[in-house]
Amino acid sequence: MKRKTGKYLLLLLFLLLSLTLLQNFIQQRSQTSLLNSDTCFTEAFREQALRPELYAQLDEKEYPDREFADLLTATMLNGKFFPRRLSRNNEAYLRFKPEDYYDLRSCYLAVWKDLETFPIPVRADGEIEEEIFYENTFGADRSYGGSRKHEGCDLFGTISQSGFYPVISMTSGSIEKIGWLPLGGYRIGIRSSHGGYFYYAHLESYEKNFQIGETVEAGQILGFMGNTGYGEEGTSGKFPVHLHLGIYVNPKGKEELSVNPYYVLRAMEKKVKKYTY
Incomplete structure (x- = not known):
């Protein structure tokens, strides 16, 4: 038993x-x-x-x-x-x-992984909430150049003067694209070490004569916030002064895909740099 x-x-x-x-x-x-x-x-x-x-x-x-x-x-x-x-x-x-x-x-x-700083430094005697504002407009409708979706986040300064705010690289990396685009005006694209593509558009001007393949460091000035674009090269003034930030990934080596920069920007607010300008 x-x-x-x-x-x-x-x-x-x-x-x-x-x-x-x-x-x-x-x-x-x-x-x-x-x-x-x-x-x-x-x-x-x-x-x-x-x-x-x-x-x-x-x-x-x-x-x-x-x-x-x-x-x-x-x-x-x-x-x-x-x-x-x-x-x-x-x-x-x-x-x-x-x-x-x-x-x-x-x-x-x-x-x-490669993020180091917010894309716009504030003045040495200021704070970010006093200088820069932005909203979550990723995916919003856009019409210039045909019906499309907004593939980034727009950042505005309290001083709406073209060429006033410097735009800095959020990451270290290499310059992959630079020059004029009808949609983006004067833009520059940085490829970071882990494969992210960081796109800065509507610049008033570049900090210097950058070359494709040139290495940049996080925090380095790329150019200055402007309102270029929506036309042939040199067109400006068709919209308020701002920085369009785009972030792209390349899943499985396919065509690059935009992701929402809004939460990245919120996270980087704690890493904003202070410059004298």
Whole structure:
């Protein structure tokens, strides 16, 4: 009788263990439902809705690339792309969808890892809220050049004078594009080390005669805020003075995709530089 009871107990323990493992398997599979081969192209990813306080927690710890990227990616996934707290739990993604996970991880690195400063410095005796203002207009309708969506964020200064505010590089990197575009006026595009493309448009002028391939440092002056564009080269004055900031990633080597700079700017407000001008 004792032998049978022992067998029943072992069977019961085996069944309980199997049920626990099955539940864990199902939970992990469910956890990965937001992740697939096209996640980097979704509107939720493109919003980049990382709260400034969460970025500050990431930044304060000064993680190396791998830890920073894994913590950021797990946080965004587990928070359904609008997280309220940091999360390290990435086991399910690595177990069931490692390729999709690393694609997404690479895109987050491109946006966030190389950031060092806000794109417009404030005057030495001022504060950012007294100088610069912007809103979340990513995806808003635009009409010049045909019906399209706004692929960036517009920053305005309290002094609406063309050429007054310097525009600085948010990252170190190399100049990939420079010159006139009908939509962007005088613009400059910087490719950062982790693959992000940072696009600064409607400049009044450039700081110097930059060349494609030239290296720039974070905080270096690129040019000055203006209102150029919407016409042939040299056109200006068709809209208020402002900086258009665009941020682009290149998922899986496909055509570059714009992401929302608004939350990046909010995070970088704590890293605004003060210059004398």
